[in-house]
Amino acid sequence: DGGITQSPKYLFRKEGQNVTLSCEQNLNHDAMYWYRQDPGQGLRLIYYSQIVNDFQKGDIAEGYSVSREKKESFPLTVTSAQKNPTAFYLCASSIIAGALTDTQYFGPGTRLTVL
């Protein structure tokens, strides 16, 4: 089955630790995205990538980092510089980067809790 997988589903982190969230897609999509979801705030874009070895900051990139070494993978690292990292993180992909009518397909999400 084609789709987007995110792991782990639940993640617990101690303050001051970096943690990496995995996102893999087998849809052969060019573009990939990371969103953060907080209650009552909708989704906010953290980073996006239109092509391998290239990515751009979204609206709330501070305290996060990404890499895009392979077309199918777009891991997100939440660093200790992120002051309020507890949230639900969603990864998405779309066929063609920059196509305004292109549908974004979402993974099942990772819920990160900082203890």
Added chain:
Amino acid sequence: AQSVTQLGSHVSVSEGALVLLRCNYSSSVPPYLFWYVQYPNQGLQLLLKYTSAATLVKGINGFEAEFKKSETSFHLTKPSAHMSDAAEYFCAVSVQGAQKLVFGQGTRLTINP
């Protein structure tokens, strides 16, 4: 800047009743609009999208939305609610020149038996 506003963070209807979820957009150029649904602890799934081909857009699970330029609206409707429709619904606009979607704050739909 392009944006969307969803009126009502929580909507409650009875099973079998009309569902109406409101979305208004702000855009200086013709917008491309989307409705997504999210079930608890899951990702988002596309319900439908407006790409200027037709103002009345039909989606999955019996939902439809009508693009009204004069009202800058793209409200989501379903004639008869089902218990399985209980979820959170997000309206989004595709931002020209920025390669991204901007989401509304979401509307949680509750269905009463």
